Amino acid sequence: MRPPLPSWRDVPAFRLHEVEIRPSANEISTAAGVVRIKPRLMDLLLRLAHAPGEVVSRETLLDQVWSRRMVNDDVLSRAVADLRIALGDDAREARFIETLPKAGYRLIAPVSHQGVRPSAVAKGASPLPGATGVRAGAADEAPSPGGPAVAQADRVPGSTRHAFRRGWWVAAAAFALAAIAFVATRGRAPAPDQALLERQLAQAQPFSSEVANEVGPRFSPDGRRVAFAAGEGARSRIVVRDVAGGEPRVLGDPRELNLAPVFFPDGDRIAWFRRAPDGGCAIVAQPLAGAAPIELVDCAHKPQPRFDLTPDGRHLVYGATTRPQFPQGLVQRDLATGVERALTSPEPGMGDDLYPRVSPDGARVAFFRGNESHRQLWLVDFAHPGSARAAGPARGLSYGAAWLGATGPLLVAADWFGQRALNLLVPETGMATFVGGRGARFPDADAAGNIVFEQATYTANLFVIRTDDASTAPAEWWPSTRYSSQPEFAPDGGRVVFVSNRDGPSGLYVGTPGGTAMRLALPDGYIYMRPHWSADGKSIHAVRVDRRADAPAVQQGLRILYPSGAVEVLTALGNEVVDVRDTDGGRALIVGETTGSAVRVLRAPRDDLAARERLPLPLVSEYQVAGNRIAFMQPQLTGVTLCELATLKCEPLAVPLGEANRFDWVLTADALWYRAGSTPDEVRRFDLPRREVTWRGAFVPTGMGLSLAPDPDGRALLVVRESPPILDLMIAPRLH
Secondary structure, eight states: OOOOOOOGGGOOOEEETTEEEEGGGTEEEETTEEEEOOHHHHHHHHHHHTSTTSOEEHHHHIIIIITTSSOOHHHHHHHHHHHHHHHTOOGGGOSSEEEETTTEEEEOSOEEOTTOOGGGSOTTOOOOTTOOSSOTTOSSOOOOTTSOHHHHTTOOOOHHHHHHHTTHHHHHHHHHHHHHHHHHHHHOOOHHHHHHHHHHHHTOEEEEOOSSEEEEEEEOTTSSEEEEEEEETTEEEEEEEETTOOOOEEESOTTSEEEEEEEOTTSSEEEEEEEOTTSOEEEEEEETTOOOOEEEEOSTTOOOSOEEEOTTSSEEEEEEOOSTTSOOEEEEEETTTOOEEESOOOOTTSOEEEEEEEOTTSSEEEEEEESGGGBEEEEEETTSTTOOEESOSOOBOEEEEEESSSSOOEEEEEOTTSSSEEEEEOTTTOOEEEEEOTTEEEEEEOTTOOEEEEEEEOOEEEEEEESSOTTSOOEEESOOSSBEEEEEEOTTSSOEEEEEOTTSSSEEEEEOTTSOEEEOOOOSSEEEEEEEEOTTSSEEEEEEEESOTTSOOOEEEEEEETTTOOEEEOGGGOSBEEEEEEEGGGTEEEEEEEETTEEEEEEEETTOGGGOEEOSOOOBSEEEEETTEEEEEOTTOOSEEEEETTTOOEEEEOOOOOGGGTTSEEEOSSEEEEEOOSSSOOEEEEETTTTEEEEEESOOOOSSSOOEEEOTTSSEEEEEEEOOOEEEEEEEOOOO
């Protein structure tokens, strides 16, 4: 057994190839310059250098570098990716750190103290434990092409990037190191504050973990109590518990759905959203001491359940429909007079404004704008309606925010770094950093800095149903304890590609019916989504998104050869790609490009992608392509339009699709499959030649993202089903 890993402050400088590592200063030095990295990255590098040439398991790294502080494999993967960038390394042609899928990582660069500046080695310091100068059985060579398959899995020779990589270290080292230094400087909150916040979240403990789901926690103004909703299905009540313990107080009719409680400034009254069994809704208020609730906002404007009160308790801010066929905006209501004014007015295609949180000084409102996985945090000045602006470039699945202090920063629950967790965002710079709390949603913080949040665990898997045999029960394919979605059958029906985070950050998998599913070995540091098979079944088109929230908003189209996994980045399509699909027998691509929260549709010849042209179609919210046809939905409108791509002759289809079932449909050569989302809620096959429904099924999708996939002959249908989430509350007292 090796001795314990020493503190990084006690380790002298050493070299990896031509790179000098200075642990005491957290610096990496090359001829191109010096970059300072985070202490955690240095700890990770030192742990690998502690056993050069040996495989260190992911579990060991998490245990010894993070001490299991509520982190998971996603955090480790991102840290390795950041360390590779700082070293000028590439996962597919590794010179420093090698990935062994499902096993761990190893340092393949030789560790040496020769050539290190004398001043960089502490007087009397001992060499790095475990370092022997060179890796056993190797010097500076990369692993041979004939080595084990597991060692080659990370080296997929993508054609575009492979050519770029040929002189990468020499030509781009200065740029890479400068970029890392820039990101580290801009993206970091004051070091002591962020470090303390990370420790605080790492030590979070369950606040309430009953059998019922517990959601929407909010502190009382004095921080002594927490109010939240607890229940199952369409019924829940408001619970108020003392942080110190004791008997909880319960409010609300048990026959109703009661959600999102907010304390008034006096701490003696509470407001929440209520929905009755008959569909009626209201935002109500009630004294904790008793009395009947009074109605503050009725259901006329369709208020969103999550709202907020101003610090003085005089105004309520909520999301509502203020203009027909427009996204919902934020409304300010004077509780004394009932007078309302619009704080925000998003245009069609921008998406709804949700989850408002008023700053403790009452000057600004933070909220989220967008659709589904493309929501951004926005700010609006309370005194200046119409001043809404994006707080930063990060976009993704978002789950609420809380102000830490009168003017910020903000604690944001989102998947900005490849997993749903808590992130710190500085409004003045728009820069964000990951701080912990994996699985967190809807955080709240009191004036003292204590934090409470939902801890949510989701699972979704792919089920196949037979459309030609109603007696056959749905079968689960490739089950896991994580989230799988966006499936699509290959043209021959023998394979399925889908998205999953089952063994790390969200990636692409290919499975065979009745067989296994394998993750495609794609470059680290990205979220991969919306995979589609090419017309010949020999490649997969997809989109990748940079997982660094402080990086520019870049979404690129990819062509991935199958089964080799070689990646071609379709740079000519730009950096705002949301979808890429074959058409015209593979001779052209149909490309979706973001514009706000809507999508413009383009067509590009396969042999000249730079010649892409926008199709004369309106902005769309979602589209599907099959052969030489395209079907699309428009923002804020119900229905689907079907067009012939050759002539662009279009016609509306009598199919009830809207925002509620926006991702629950797919177009094939002869049919449109969709979830009705009504009574009865069922999946239907709309036959295109006959223009009528020819099949119905009661097994409906419940997952997020594209959720239906028929096989080529229409006899089998993949359905994404989400298991009921497990929702508990966590509390993280402030550390001093």
